[in-house]
Amino acid sequence: GAVVSQHPSWVICKSGTSVKIECRSLDFQATTMFWYRQFPKQSLMLMATSNEGSKATYEQGVEKDKFLINHASLTLSTLTVTSAHPEDSSFYICSASQVTEAFFGQGTRLTVV
Amino acid sequence: DAKTTQPPSMDCAEGRAANLPCNHSTISGNEYVYWYRQIHSQGPQYIIHGLKNNETNEMASLIITEDRKSSTLILPHATLRDTAVYYCIAVTAEKTSYDKVIFGPGTSLSVIP
Numbered sequence: 237g238a239v240v241s242q243h244p245s246w247v248i249c250k251s252g253t254s255v256k257i258e259c260r261s262l263d264f265q266a267t268t269m270f271w272y273r274q275f276p277k278q279s280l281m282l283m284a285t286s287n288e289g290s291k292a293t294y295e296q297g298v299e300k301d302k303f304l305i306n307h308a309s310l311t312l313s314t315l316t317v318t319s320a321h322p323e324d325s326s327f328y329i330c331s332a333s334q335v336t337e338a339f340f341g342q343g344t345r346l347t348v349v
Numbered sequence: 350d351a352k353t354t355q356p357p358s359m360d361c362a363e364g365r366a367a368n369l370p371c372n373h374s375t376i377s378g379n380e381y382v383y384w385y386r387q388i389h390s391q392g393p394q395y396i397i398h399g400l401k402n403n404e405t406n407e408m409a410s411l412i413i414t415e416d417r418k419s420s421t422l423i424l425p426h427a428t429l430r431d432t433a434v435y436y437c438i439a440v441t442a443e444k445t446s447y448d449k450v451i452f453g454p455g456t457s458l459s460v461i462p
């Protein structure tokens with residue numbers, strides 16, 4: 237099946253710094269990718285829809301200036317957590333769709349200290 | 350997308366069939382039923398999907414009632430590796446695009462030795 241790869245798998249950063257997470261579709265082109273956040277013992281929460289060549293669509297309550305999304309090519313979307321704070325520590329997951337199926341990355345564990 | 354309802358948790362003995370129910374009473378005609386699972390600290394994994402006919406693949410079987418208001422995911426011979434959170438989702442899947450996937454709380458399946 238299709239593969240979606242995220243990088244890095246885990247990252248620790250200092251409070252106030254920015255962190256970039258990459259999501260790549262390895263063997264197919266994805267005009268749309270999705271970014272999720274998951275806190276411990278909770279379900280995945282959709283943050284935004286990333287559209288190739290255009291602005292991302294953010295879900296209600298998600299700060300677009302804090303979570304910058306760039307989808308510059310058909311195989312790469314990036315999520316940048318700006319001025320990270322400890323409450324941004326979470327598991328971030330991306331997905332890309334191909335026809336009638338969504339494929340998910342392995343996730344990125346962000347810890348802000 | 351239609352809301353789905355699943356039991357929060359289930360146990361299953363290793364080697365036995367695991368039957369995971371899902372209610373989607375407001376599902377519309379163009380919404381598919383998708384099942385994903387998430388093993389701890391990993392991205393969700395696609396299992397199976399269907400519209401109105403029963404489906405089977407190497408991982409599982411999906412039984413959809415005739416009125417499409419509920420479905421059951423069957424893992425025929427559960428193993429310890431099947432311990433995960435299982436998500437049932439109703440989503441519109443058009444020919445060339447894929448609607449955003451909104452996750453509910455899912456069912457936490459524990460396979461017991």
